[in-house]
Amino acid sequence: GAGVSQTPSNxxxxxxxxxxxxxxxxxxxxxxxxxxxxxxxxPEFLIYFQGTxxxxxxxxxxDRFFAVRPEGSVSTLKIQRTERGDSAVYLCASSKTALxxxxxxxxxxxxxx
Amino acid sequence: xxxxxxxxxxxxxxxxxxAVIKCTYSDSASNYFPWYKQxxxxxxxxxxxxxxxxxxxxxxxxxxxxxxxAKHFSLHITETQPEDxxxxxxxxxxxxxxxxxxxxxxxxxxxxx
Numbered sequence: 001g002a003g004v005s006q007t008p009s010n011x012x013x014x015x016x017x018x019x020x021x022x023x024x025x026x027x028x029x030x031x032x033x034x035x036x037x038x039x040x041x042x043p044e045f046l047i048y049f050q051g052t053x054x055x056x057x058x059x060x061x062x063d064r065f066f067a068v069r070p071e072g073s074v075s076t077l078k079i080q081r082t083e084r085g086d087s088a089v090y091l092c093a094s095s096k097t098a099l100x101x102x103x104x105x106x107x108x109x110x111x112x113x
Numbered sequence: 114x115x116x117x118x119x120x121x122x123x124x125x126x127x128x129x130x131x132a133v134i135k136c137t138y139s140d141s142a143s144n145y146f147p148w149y150k151q152x153x154x155x156x157x158x159x160x161x162x163x164x165x166x167x168x169x170x171x172x173x174x175x176x177x178x179x180x181x182x183a184k185h186f187s188l189h190i191t192e193t194q195p196e197d198x199x200x201x202x203x204x205x206x207x208x209x210x211x212x213x214x215x216x217x218x219x220x221x222x223x224x225x226x
Contacts, residue, residue: 004156031212033212033213033214035214040219041218041219042119042202042204042216042217042218042219043157043202043214043216044216045213045214045215048212048213055212056212056213058213059213091156091157093156098208098209098212099208099209100208101145101147101159101162102159102214103159104149104156104157104158104159105156106154106155106156107155107156
């Protein structure tokens with residue numbers, strides 16, 4: 001597609017529930033990144049995929065967070081047993097190769113109540 | 114890991130004046146420094162970037178300078194317009210290394226008509 005697409009744009013969930021956030025990168029982009037942005041802060045790195053594999057998952061805060069990219073295109077960020085502190089905007093970005101700058105999507109605003 | 118500091122946190126300028134935002138970084142291995150503009154409810158949009166093999170880059174009203182020795186880089190916007198009003202983030206990374214961007218805390222720029 002023309003840009004990075006993220007769905008849903010907004011998600012409200014109850015504490016303890018499971019959520020999935022989807023990212024459709026720009027077609028042909030091999031690198032995909034997930035970031036989390038809290039109000040008034042810069043984005044913070046979560047995980048980076050090169051193709052289908054997670055090249056760096058050092059930013060995932062704990063084992064409740066998991067992400068997949070099974071076919072090297074669409075990626076899903078999965079959060080188990082959500083907590084109120086997980087509330088944030090989750091941003092996805094992609095780049096053509098690991099040497100290129102990246103393009104962000106508009107994000108998914110997650111609210112845990 | 115990398116630490117990026119950004120100043121000022123807020124900046125107000127009259128339309129037509131220039132705006133300058135400054136960032137410092139800590140990791141001498143960082144070689145890629147993008148700047149993002151973020152409008153309310155949207156993801157960060159890449160506006161200009163610079164790699165460590167050059168000291169300055171310009172694109173119309175926007176320019177970025179990099180001082181590798183001092184580990185700082187700056188964004189310069191000339192002839193500011195009301196539509197330049199947004200939050201601006203600097204970032205740093207080592208492309209083809211860690212690849213994850215480390216962001217500054219953002220500068221809210223307001224251009225007063």
